Amino acid sequence: MTLDLQLRMVLVVACALVDADGRVLLAQRPQGKALAGLWEFPGGKLEAGERPETGLIRELREELGIDVREPCLAPLTFASHGYESFHLLMPLYVCRRWEGIVTPNEGQKLAWVKPRDMRSYPMPPADEPLIAHLIDLL
């Protein structure tokens, strides 16, 4: 067993928004941030004391200007990935219903992508194992 007492665990909650054609929304990480240019699922870190679903609904409103109701969030799978400076634990929810029009509120590029085409969109290493789950689902 490997024990790392310095381990920094980062919890990020993410969402696969699925449209009527079975395409999933990816957002490109802006320049200047870690992993810039890579395509990821919308979401982000929780604030202190926030439940995962509440945090995800907040992130989707901030980043994309849409309103999601909690019953419309279904857990699909999770990523567990060791980055150099932290370990990422990232539950991935699926959502097919929301209110409002998806808008890139943070200037990020957005793309609706069929899961089988996701390999053409470079994603963070943590995300790569998630693609197969989306292919199975959709």
Ligand SMILES: Nc1nc2c([nH]c(=O)n2[C@@H]2O[C@H](COP(=O)(O)OP(=O)(O)OP(=O)(O)O)[C@@H](O)[C@H]2O)c(=O)[nH]1
């Ligand atoms: N939202 C999201 N984050 C991901 C994905 N995959 C992945 O490795 N991450 C990592 O999880 C963290 C996301 O946190 P964040 O979006 O709130 O943080 P950030 O780096 O943009 O901003 P920060 O400046 O607040 O740290 C980043 O380290 C990001 O690289 C993903 O599919 N979606």
